Amino acid sequence: MTPMLTRDQLADALGMTGQGDRAAFRQVYLATSAKLLGVCLRILADRQIAEDVLQETYLTVWKKAGTFDASRASPITWLVTIARNRAIDRLRASANFRRSTPVDDANEVVDGALLPSETVERDDDARRLHGCLDQLDDKVGGVIRTAFMEGATYDSLATRENVPLGTMKSWIRRGLLRLRACLEQ
Template sequence: MSPDEGRQYLVDRLQAVAAGDRAALRDLYERTSAKLFGVCLRILPDREEAEDVLQDVYLTVWNKAERFDPARASPITWLATIARNRAIDRQRAIGPRAFDRSVDDAADIAADTPDALTQLERGEENRQLSACLDALDARTRGAIVAAFFGGRTYEALATEEGVPLGTMKSLVRRGLQRLKNCLQP
């Protein structure tokens, strides 16, 4: 299956889920859960917490599939964004806590399939996104990639860069606006 066919298949599955098709949700889960679990594990290194969040992700998909717009995002991007946001919400809810594992261990658990960034690099739409990302300055591009493809929180990025949280949020927000303007026809 080509990347474009795979994308269309996921679009079709999401539309079927929006219509209440449980089999479509099951199929969507089988095709995407390993990738989304990897996103959750990058943010929540505790496996049980990540599993709980993953379950919440698919409950959200079931309840909000009708909000998916294939003209605005690819299915995997939409799903990964939900997973990332739910994992960050959970991380904030549980607060700082000692985990038994390192975040680096998540790479060993995720599927051997290409990660979200690799999938985004495929196809014409993805080449345009890559060109628009390349047009950003290195700092902004790095922050956006780390946040949206690496599962990093704004707080972590701000700490690494040694800037206030609001500054990091503004940097990313301005960068996303530039990306949006670049991607619009």
């Protein structure tokens, strides 16, 4: 199960990684590796090369985590920038890139990355969502997270919590209503 870290928790984990804390580095990796692999794959379009670049990215993170400054960038933006730069460097180093991509075509390439304003808005939305989830009863908040963020079925949740399926559906329905009310404030 991938841990969900808030922006502040991720920033703290990066700070501790900069001090050589392996457990914090593991938290950073578990919380961000899927996203960073996606960044590498989008640029490189080859899973094996993307995985190699991802490894290089985390070596860089381990070495440079002490330079991360939360006042200059969000932790995920800092990490994505490292992954993106590593992937672009690898792409530029490949002979196929030099042969197949004329410079004049660069005007036609669409950058699929979010705008900085969209990233800030998405991070704010995620922070609000997690804040509202934290206000729910622990059990209800936990099953909502598991159902909607990990894809668990209501039936599997009911079995895991040892409650009837109807009870599980009621918990989630009432929890979602409270969640919506919180988010609309």
